[in-house]
Amino acid sequence: MLPVQCKMARAALGLGVRDLAQLARVSPDTVARLERGEALRDKTISEIRSALEAGGIRFVADGEIAGGGPGVRIAPGTAS
Template identity: 60%
Template sequence: MNVIQCKMARVALGWGTRDLARNAGVSPDTIARFERGEELKTSTIATIRATFEAAGIEFIPENGGGPGVRLSRRQDGK
């Protein structure tokens, strides 16, 4: 997950930095630092990514069009 994907995922979910921080169990400062491009521990980034994935975000790898995110399809078929 890169900085742009993090921001895109937050917008897709309608989350601010504080919402993401609360759901991921990290400080809002941690989210702000990451989104400014500062380095975080790999485990912290993994926690943030897992939080997004649990909320229904799928990360799209770079495939010629650049990396991105999308909301996953609901499991119940709706």
């Protein structure tokens, strides 16, 4: 998960940094550090990613969709 994908996923789900931190059981500073591109432990990134996926996010890899870079998709009916 790239920093920009975390930001996009939070926006798609209408979550603030504190909201995501609570769902992932990490500190808000940890989420902010990820989104700034700072290095985090793989386990921490996995916890944040899992929380976003539980909310209906699917991460799209670079080149997975023709002509597109990395991104996110949301399950139908997930976001308001």
